[in-house]
Structure formats: structure tokens, C-alpha cells
Amino acid sequence: MFFYSNEHGSRVFFDEVGPPWPKHPCTDNSSYRERSLTPVGRSAPTRHSFVKAKSLKHLDGIVNRRLTSVGLSAWSPYSLLKLEIEDSETRLTLRRLHTLQPATSWTATSEVPLVADDVVFIKAQQMSYFDISRGEAVTVSVNHVGTTSAIRVRARLRDFWTRLTT
Numbered sequence: 001m002f003f004y005s006n007e008h009g010s011r012v013f014f015d016e017v018g019p020p021w022p023k024h025p026c027t028d029n030s031s032y033r034e035r036s037l038t039p040v041g042r043s044a045p046t047r048h049s050f051v052k053a054k055s056l057k058h059l060d061g062i063v064n065r066r067l068t069s070v071g072l073s074a075w076s077p078y079s080l081l082k083l084e085i086e087d088s089e090t091r092l093t094l095r096r097l098h099t100l101q102p103a104t105s106w107t108a109t110s111e112v113p114l115v116a117d118d119v120v121f122i123k124a125q126q127m128s129y130f131d132i133s134r135g136e137a138v139t140v141s142v143n144h145v146g147t148t149s150a151i152r153v154r155a156r157l158r159d160f161w162t163r164l165t166t
Contacts, residue, residue: 018075018121019128021137075121075128080114092127092142094120105145112140 001024005011013024078094081103090108095101097119106127113131114120120129127142
């Protein structure tokens with residue numbers, strides 16, 4: 001069981017980390033929300049709310065070890081740094097939470113309604129995020145392009161080669 005809370009007072013226990021984000025029965029009040037006439041103001045988690053959870057890094061390691069030991073891989077949390085749409089391609093720059101690794105670039109197979117600091121989760125070639133407008137978790141296919149430092153080096157080399165050959 002995993003606990004999440006934010007500065008707006010939202011609290012929830014999840015039975016598993018990652019899609020479809022099954023809530024623990026003690027906090028799943030979806031039937032209550034269906035009866036409500038006024039929508040409950042909720043927001044998707046951001047990297048700032050996860051930073052406050054001091055034990056999350058420790059839990060992430062435990063979860064990854066447990067899932068790996070039974071042949072499953074865990075969803076890894078990332079913070080969205082930048083989103084660009086260019087030539088009908090959605091390019092995302094993400095930084096894995098709780099690491100000092102350089103940011104990585106990914107391309108998504110479809111447009112995604114995300115903004116800087118949104119938290120997404122990646123496993124293999126899948127990215128999961130909470131779509132506020134739909135009120136549900138969404139999973140899309142993504143492709144890893146490389147680290148931003150490697151991409152910058154390739155761009156510099158390409159520019160250098162262009163200058164040499166022209």
C-alpha cells in the first residue's frame with residue numbers, strides 16, 4: 001500500500017503504483033463523488049508534491065527491488081521539464097525524480113495535455129499521466145530519444161560538420 005498527499009488536503013492510499021492506479025478501499029469514495037452535485041476540486045500531482053514525501057525515494061527502491069524479484073518492472077516517476085510540438089511530433093523533456101541523472105528526451109505518439117512540472121510515469125515504452133480534463137489516468141506509447149546532453153552534443157557536431165563542409 002502506498003500513501004500520497006498534497007498541500008490541498010487530498011490524501012489517498014494506492015494498492016499499487018502505476019496504471020490503473022487502484023485505490024485502497026478505505027479511501028476509494030468514487031460512489032460518493034458520483035452522488036455529489038458539485039465537482040470536487042482536485043489537481044494532478046506535481047514534482048513539488050512528491051518532493052515533500054521524504055520516504056518516497058526509499059519506497060521507490062523497495063518497490064523496484066520487489067517487482068524486479070518477481071519479474072515485473074516498476075513505473076518510474078518523471079517530472080516534465082518541457083513539451084514541444086514540432087512537425088506533428090510531441091517531444092517531451094523529462095527528468096527522473098530522486099536522481100541526479102541528466103534530463104531525457106522522449107517522443108509521444110499523440111499530443112498530451114501536460115505542462116511543466118507535471119508528474120508522469122514511464123515503464124518500457126509506455127507513459128502514464130493523470131488527465132485532469134478527463135478525470136482519469138491515461139497511458140500512451142513513447143519512444144526514448146536520448147539524454148539532453150547527448151542530443152546537444154549531436155546538434156553541435158552537426159553544426160560543426162555543416163560549417164566545415166560548406
